Amino acid sequence: MSNEQANWETSREEFIAQWGALGSHWGINRTMAQIHALLMTAPEAMHTEEIMERLHVSRGNANTNLRELVGWALVRVVVKKGERREYFEAEKDVWKMFITIAKERKRRELDPALGVLKNCAEQTKEEPAGPGKDFHRQMKELQEFVEFSMKVSDTVSGMKHASALQWAMRLLS
């Protein structure tokens, strides 16, 4: 039977399925997360056709989500000499992956959110004591917290894996 597959492929299937499910709890399209999981565990770069077949998705869907992943810088396009079609490969280093995701989410979501908070704080800074002032204080506190998180995130993102680990050891000990 050609239905036989290596044992690890069974685990891989499970990983892909679960990574997809997890993604959708975090506002990430299920197919996108699955493609990511597939490429993350791929021994070689893959092309669209292979991905379509493996995940049973249409060309349009595969293409859109691959582009999205490339946009997130989690996946790179690989051109093979003598071949016309594009191959895709994912970043496999977990630490780099984490940093990439953190940076991207910051840019896409935290930055706009911070804008709103600043705006709300600014618009209410003249409020006299009472509910208006309380609201102002609340927005200020949120704003400061977000700014603080961003700084931490930037600092950690700038670290090499080794120094991050060292830093963490100190924190955890």
Next chain:
Amino acid sequence: MSNEQANWETSREEFIAQWGALGSHWGINRTMAQIHALLMTAPEAMHTEEIMERLHVSRGNANTNLRELVGWALVRVVVKKGERREYFEAEKDVWKMFITIAKERKRRELDPALGVLKNCAEQTKEEPAGPGKDFHRQMKELQEFVEFSMKVSDTVSGMKHASALQWAMRLLS
């Protein structure tokens, strides 16, 4: 005109709308995020009726999402003496809020994810050198990263706001 409203209420509307949008990028139901934003900026505890009216949502929707927020421990039920209906109030301290969310997401999503990774790693630990072994290593690395994140998260969650700030200052300097 009774359409007039305090200036800060205008900012509050914007905050609620944007908090809802942000939430949905993070896999959180928009209404839930909006109720949270509403309560977070409420001078007094509110009851279901007020929330329904303010956000134009049905009783069922309001009730479900309030219960969900109580389940997340982001909102508390308040009973007023002499009153039969329940009032709701949100945690306003940003640091506490953050810790609560971190703990809850860990419990709900990271714990199960870790299970899958461990499983995948376990099932492939005997793989001989080659793609199977590479997969095993990949799962191990992800597992270790998740375990590490959990430790950091637990440590930070255990901190009082003050000591967290102190810690952060050292990191950022």
Next chain:
DNA sequence: TTAAACTTTCAGTATTATCTGAAAGTAAGA
């Protein structure tokens, strides 16, 4: 040029998530 090989786009369709409203459930107190 023309054709072949591949990628992108998008209108229409399918799927999933969310919401409504009314009926059923619960509990206090008259």
Next chain:
DNA sequence: TCTTACTTTCAGATAATACTGAAAGTTTAA
């Protein structure tokens, strides 16, 4: 016990999101 005031549930409706497939677009090379 009955009524009233409230909360919960959930089947069906609606809205948001994701997916398909085929046509249009692009690039390479003969």
